[in-house]
Amino acid sequence: MYRTFFRTLLPLLLIVALAACAPPTQPPAEAPAEAAAPEVPPTPTPIVTEFGAGQLQLSYWHGLTGADGVTMQAMVEQFVADNPDISVRVEAMAWETYWDKLLTSMVAGSPPDIFILHEFLTQGYARQGVLRPSGDLYVSGGGSLPDEDFKPQLLERLDYEGVRYGVPLDNLGWGVWINRDLFEAAGLDPDTPPTGEAELLEAARLLTVDANGLHPNEEGFDANQVVQWGFAVNNPTNTFQSVLWQYGGDIFAGDDSLLDEEPALATLQFLTDLIYVENVSPPPSGFDALQAFGAGQLAILPYGTWGLNFMRDSDVNWDVWPMIQIGPAQPAARMSSHVLHLPATAEGERLEASKRLITYLSDNGYTWATSGQVPARFSVQEQLDPEELRAVIVFAESFNAQGRIETPHPLKQELNAAWQPEVNGAWNNVATPEEALRTANERVQDILDRYASE
Numbered sequence: 001m002y003r004t005f006f007r008t009l010l011p012l013l014l015i016v017a018l019a020a021c022a023p024p025t026q027p028p029a030e031a032p033a034e035a036a037a038p039e040v041p042p043t044p045t046p047i048v049t050e051f052g053a054g055q056l057q058l059s060y061w062h063g064l065t066g067a068d069g070v071t072m073q074a075m076v077e078q079f080v081a082d083n084p085d086i087s088v089r090v091e092a093m094a095w096e097t098y099w100d101k102l103l104t105s106m107v108a109g110s111p112p113d114i115f116i117l118h119e120f121l122t123q124g125y126a127r128q129g130v131l132r133p134s135g136d137l138y139v140s141g142g143g144s145l146p147d148e149d150f151k152p153q154l155l156e157r158l159d160y161e162g163v164r165y166g167v168p169l170d171n172l173g174w175g176v177w178i179n180r181d182l183f184e185a186a187g188l189d190p191d192t193p194p195t196g197e198a199e200l201l202e203a204a205r206l207l208t209v210d211a212n213g214l215h216p217n218e219e220g221f222d223a224n225q226v227v228q229w230g231f232a233v234n235n236p237t238n239t240f241q242s243v244l245w246q247y248g249g250d251i252f253a254g255d256d257s258l259l260d261e262e263p264a265l266a267t268l269q270f271l272t273d274l275i276y277v278e279n280v281s282p283p284p285s286g287f288d289a290l291q292a293f294g295a296g297q298l299a300i301l302p303y304g305t306w307g308l309n310f311m312r313d314s315d316v317n318w319d320v321w322p323m324i325q326i327g328p329a330q331p332a333a334r335m336s337s338h339v340l341h342l343p344a345t346a347e348g349e350r351l352e353a354s355k356r357l358i359t360y361l362s363d364n365g366y367t368w369a370t371s372g373q374v375p376a377r378f379s380v381q382e383q384l385d386p387e388e389l390r391a392v393i394v395f396a397e398s399f400n401a402q403g404r405i406e407t408p409h410p411l412k413q414e415l416n417a418a419w420q421p422e423v424n425g426a427w428n429n430v431a432t433p434e435e436a437l438r439t440a441n442e443r444v445q446d447i448l449d450r451y452a453s454e
Contacts, residue, residue: 052080052087059112063095067309068371079360111343113354119157119337120406126160127410132342135164149377166339168376171399172305173335174238176321182299193321204230204280207299216279223279230280231300232289236423242334243267246327255452259441268433285428308372320391322398335403418443
């Protein structure tokens, strides 16, 4: 079983790795004849922490290496304090390293006792038979977790062939962080988000300034000497999909790719034009949007829930909005979830101890909310302090009102690796929006056709 799983997903890992290497926007300069080979950066070393002294030790893996990982460590530390018979070895590693190591552990028959997957990957892993069903952790299956306390659409994504896998830890996803001072200096109301293409463009122009104090719609504006950007076009997974849904489109439906339809082109054209026609956003390659925001050089930053602790540590007078409504069809903001899973091999006392830890993490969602992530449980969301966790509340309300979860598919990772680099290529001027979507559509359709023929 595990070897079949490995053979199926090993080519995918190569695809993902290659897709991450976006082509340069210009041909590279010719290298000197005796130039030394570039150094290959070492694989990041997992952060390993052991908690407790209980004889029964659980292994818990995740990719939470940012500020949210610190919060998770504190939660595990409290768990072992409350359950002295259990100790936990936590391995945190960057997601790109995490997927490879997780798959390798499954092939070897020694997976961690608990691990995190995003909800859109659950069906693919369940299809390979490497996940243990989780129905017995919920009230409906004899456990303690109330089924109705979770977003129904999220639980649907965890069902495969009528069986539920995993327990959602949170609702994470996309919104907009703004610099209130820059808005006020531009004569804009930071409490009134723009709606639609025209309003966003007008605000972004007023918020974009070159070294001479000129805006993009003023004569003499120097696009090569911008000192303050109005908007940041970034992250195909979140920004492109959120806006695509707002235009009434999607990546695929059933066995058909939808990237050759008008909503996809309208979405990519508008976002690309913000960079190269309107000059209110920099090309994403080589531009660190988060650091620019922290330095006061970016006014509107589409970014995720996990940005909260960064904002708290910055000197920016920041605020947060739900995802801006750009497209004309309907509101939408991409959301996802970190889902706690058990391996198919779990059994005996280790299984029971693992179920205790998962239940504990779910029950203590308020602590998890301090990391910026929205707790998956509705009952915990209702308890959030409006002063301490206002940003989390804004995201929670946004996700409950307009949050949209990606369409599941057993080959989800491969599908994402097929279209995301093409969108990013358009944003970095490697291809026109039409060319990028034509290639993306063909690649996605090939994968859907192959799956349908299996």
